[in-house]
Amino acid sequence: MRIAFLQKYPFPYFGVMALSASLPPEVEREVFIGDLERDAAASAAAFRPDVLALPVMSLEYAWMLEQARRVKALHPSVTVVAGYIHATACPEMVAEEGIDAVCVGEGDRSFPRFLAALRAGGKPEPLPGFWVKRRGEIVRGGEPEPILDLDSLPEEDRDLYYRKYPSLRDERLKHFMASRGCPFDCAFCCHQVYSRLYRGKGRYVRRKSPERVIAEIAGVKKRYGLSSLCFLDDVFIMDVGWLKRFTDLYRREIGLPYFCAITPPNFTPEIARLLKESGCHTVNFGVETASERKRFEVLNKRVTNEEMLAAARLIKEQGMKLQTTVMFGLPFETVDEAFENIRFNLRLGADFLASNVLLPFPKTAIEESARKAGILDPDYLRSPAYRGIHLNSVFRFPGIETIERVQKISHLAMRFPALLPLFRRLVRVRSKRLFFLIYVLSSLWRYKSEKPISWAEAAKVFWRARKNYLRYLSGSPGREKGIPRAEEPGQGR
Ligand code: B12
Ligand code: SF4
Secondary structure (H helix, E strand, C coil): CEEEEEECCCCCCHHHHHHHHHCCCCCEEEEEEHHHCCCHHHHHHHCCCCEEEEECCHHHHHHHHHHHHHHHHHCCCCEEEEEHHHHHHCHHHHHCCCCCEEECCCCCCHHHHHHHHHHHHCCCCCCCCEEEEECCEEEECCCCCCCCCHHHCCCCCCHHHHCCCHHHHCCCEEEECCEECCCCCCCCCCHHHHHHHHCCCCCCCEECCHHHHHHHHHHHHHHHCCCEEEECCCCCCCCHHHHHHHHHHHHHHCCCCEEEECCHHHCCHHHHHHHHHHCEEEEEEEEECCCHHHHHHCCCCCCCHHHHHHHHHHHHHCCCEEEEEEEECCCCCCHHHHHHHHHHHHHHCCCEEEEEECCCCCCCHHHHHHHHCCCECCCHHHCCCCCCCCCCCCECCCCHHHHHHHHHHHHHHHHCHHHHHHHHHHCCCCCHHHHHHHHHHHHHHHHHHHCCCCHHHHHHHHHHCHHHHHHHCCCCHHHHHCCCCCCCCCCCC
16 A cells, blocks of 8 residues: 655654554555645655545645645545644545545544555545545544553654655754643644543543653664754643653753743743753743733633743743744734733743744634634635735734734844834834845744754755745735725824
8 A cells, every 4th residue: 555645844744753653564655745845746646645645734724625636636546535633623624625534633543444444445434533525425433532642652753754855854953742732722722622522531631751752862863863852742841750750861861952842830940940951942932912811811821921920030040041932913902912012022031932923723712703703704714814824814903914014023123122112113114025024034043043053954944944935925815805904004103
């Protein structure tokens, strides 16, 4: 059997590496990355796969459907299976032309079973965790089960990416994940979908043992080379006992600088000390907005400003850097609130600001409330603004275009706070190109300074993602469809 994984973004996806690791050795597999191939669909079709496996995020939904249809047109016998967060949130996407089956939730165990049944019966079976299309009808399989013991899974198959794309293998900064799940329930986040799916089926937040994590890192270091790490866990630390054991092993066996994310309410002096001791150079947490009321009521992120300030102090006391994540363009945000967000992050002493324009994801509470408030086009998934990266808003309310521009200058404003009054005037200028340029250059600068990597490596990462950045210049949905986005001339002064 031959499987082609096809994805858009130029990163090794943990989900795909986990699936590949779970497949029997006789299955031939190859990955095709849209941003790194001249024509990923044509290359995937030329591989003559029995199954086209698509990890779908919402922002690339339209792009993925296009790829599925092109591969089917070129190689009609292929079975197209979609998975990942968008497919899990919206399994009804199986009705789309070009899609034969959808995997709901984690596929480590269910995908190999699905493939075995496909090989035996010649057609997609509605096994637990799958929705399939039969003669145009949707047939739902049973409920999916989460993987409760992460140590029972094989190590992710990085080789799938590294043998095909040496530039990914040669990166000195590599990503790792020690856990799955998050105990919080923020209104804009994927965990709303996953935790609902797995409710009552065992512990949702799961963690590999420190021994297992260290063995993985040591193996990657030896096989491919490594000079720093980024843990992409949503919340790296929740358990002090785990961290103590990890610190001990990591210092002894790895000893490289790393980046990770925490949540302020659970952050203590002891955790800060252990992180520092183990080699953490930068800690991230999500601020999202400076407005505590909106953070609680609109975003359901139940963390106070005081808790954030306390966590920031602990991080700084240990000599680590702080990266915060913020979202501009919350429903009905004002330009004053957007600038207040920058000022709050300055108060926190954030060294780096990772800023996005808020984009709603399907089946999350923020999507539902924005629809109800009438600021979200029902067809937003297919909107040109809803692609690539979070730079355009799909909400329509007064002042949103000015707020999009505040996001573009936010990194620079953090570097030069004395220029804030100037930036307030600058965001009145309606030049997409100017703000795009400011954003890309300042993001490159931020990326280079926050990761211990060279300018050449940072530039390489940006160059690979260029297609997604450039898409931003192709316009906002309101302007393209001729829908005014209610920009008020008085905003942003
Ligand atoms: C790691 C990560 C990344 C990494 C990805 C690279 C990497 N090294 O993996 C990086 C940091 C690059 C990244 C980037 C982005 N990310 Co991200 N990311 C994640 C994160 C934290 C973990 C995903 C993961 O690897 N989980 C562990 C694996 C094992 O689980 P899994 O991915 O769910 O895979 C399992 C199943 O889904 C299923 N499965 C997955 N794929 C497939 C395919 C098939 C065919 C089948 C059958 C099954 C299947 O089986 C897998 C194994 O069980 C998630 C949040 C989360 N906790 O899920 C966000 C998340 C996926 N990211 C998200 C977003 C929006 C982005 C960005 C677009 C953000 C941005 N600002 O630009 C960018 C996209 C890239 C770009 N333009 O630069 C959103 C997507 C929301 C949505 N509805 O689409 C998420 C859900 C976070 C959120 N906000 O809610 N991301
Ligand atoms: S804390 Fe982060 S990962 Fe967890 S639900 Fe909130 S936004 Fe998502």
